[in-house]
Amino acid sequence: MSRTGKVCLIGAGPGDPELLTLRALRMLQEADAVVYDRLVSPEILALAPDTARRLFVGKAPKHHPVPQDEINALLAELALNGYSVARLKGGDPLIFGRGSEEAAHLTSLGIPVEYAPGITAAQGAAAATGVPLTHRGLASGVRYVTGHRQADGVLDLDWASLADPDTTLVVYMGVANIAQIAMCLMAEGLPGSTPVMAIANATTPRETRLFSSLERIAPDTCAANLSAPVLFVIGRVVKLCADWPAVEFLSSEETETRTVIARAAHA
Ligand SMILES: C[S@@+](CC[C@H](N)C(=O)[O-])C[C@H]1O[C@@H](n2cnc3c(N)ncnc32)[C@H](O)[C@@H]1O
Structure with missing residues (x-):
């Protein structure tokens, strides 16, 4: 992959896969890489293509969370390497989800960002x-x-x-x-x-x-x-x-x- 990819900030909803929007599902199915949080249910993660890279950046029990700077850098690196990245977050990415911080970092680097709202x-x-x-x-x-x-x-x-x-x-x-x-x-x-x-x-x-x-x-x-x-x-x-x-x-x-x-x- 060489051309700059993109990052889709996707709301995965509160857990029930039926609460995913059609847009979120499409973006997820088109992803080459999925970067996901702890609150994303396994059923939703399973909707990504088998070929997509899966990268967990949530807070695992007894472990420190991945610092936000590192998540920003990971998203940017993937997109700059041509990946279409699904950034999956629990609920809505723009409600207590730090989605806006990630979007600001990515757009400052000229990386396209798209959104799929989630049910908070x-x-x-x-x-x-x-x-x-x-x-x-x-x-x-x-x-x-x-x-x-x-x-x-x-x-x-x-x-x-x-x-x-x-x-x-x-x-x-x-x-x-x-x-x-x-x-x-x-x-x-x-x-x-x-x-x-x-x-x-x-x-x-x-x-x-x-x-x-x-x-x-x-x-x-x-x-x-x-x-x-x-x-x-x-x-x-x-x-x-x-x-x-x-x-x-x-x-x-x-x-x-x-x-x-x-x-x-x-x-
Ligand atoms: C970092 S915030 C993320 C909120 C998320 N972006 C949203 O829109 O729902 C995490 C908090 O959301 C709430 N939360 C998320 N999913 C939940 C669920 N399925 N049931 C109850 N609370 C939930 C809890 O208060 C949890 O501590």
């Missing part, structure tokens, strides 16, 4: 559980926030604006900081009784759901020992899930007994 974890979780992200009378908007800062820095979100009972809050990468997140939201006035769903491995056969309240979500998450990846959906819309406990939470003592862990029907 929040939307996958919504469809899997029947918890809408917006709902007339319950949530007039939705916000996606990260619950994690680079190098474990301070989580300095705009808590006052996030503590809005009329907006659904979706927290990505929030397990380690869920106690702080819940505390800061309550300190800004969001009621402790606000419903919360934690969902692990949404849209996969390993999907697990935990229902709780803002004041209970930290200890409940700890007790449930959910396996990554985990997403939190905070807001009144959570009550619309068929799995939501039939009787509403009345006090903190009662919330403890009403926490429900349900495994998905497709498990």
Whole structure:
């Protein structure tokens, strides 16, 4: 190969291969090399041609993640050597996916970049559980926030604006900081009784759901020992899930007994 190739930034969705877009599938099938993350399911990876090189750049258990600079350099090297590269990322590459950093590096070198959007974890979780992200009378908007800062820095979100009972809050990468997140939201006035769903491995056969309240979500998450990846959906819309406990939470003592862990029907 000699001519400059290209890099396709492809959203693989939250796990279920049926959630891949047709464009993503075509780009994947046309790839000479696939560079993929930990959250990409094996079923999706299997859709790439057998002849395509497969390069894992995610964070393996007990190993450091491949530094972003090295991933950028690898993508550039492959494309400059003429490869048509499928850069596969979980969910959507432009939502907490660092896709824009990779694209900026590649375009600065004159390497063509194309995109295939993916279904982000929040939307996958919504469809899997029947918890809408917006709902007339319950949530007039939705916000996606990260619950994690680079190098474990301070989580300095705009808590006052996030503590809005009329907006659904979706927290990505929030397990380690869920106690702080819940505390800061309550300190800004969001009621402790606000419903919360934690969902692990949404849209996969390993999907697990935990229902709780803002004041209970930290200890409940700890007790449930959910396996990554985990997403939190905070807001009144959570009550619309068929799995939501039939009787509403009345006090903190009662919330403890009403926490429900349900495994998905497709498990
Ligand atoms: C680095 S972010 C990547 C987000 C991804 N780009 C997206 O659009 O969904 C990783 C976080 O996404 C969430 N996530 C991704 N896939 C998930 C899934 N299948 N179930 C639950 N959470 C998921 C978790 O919060 C996880 O810590």
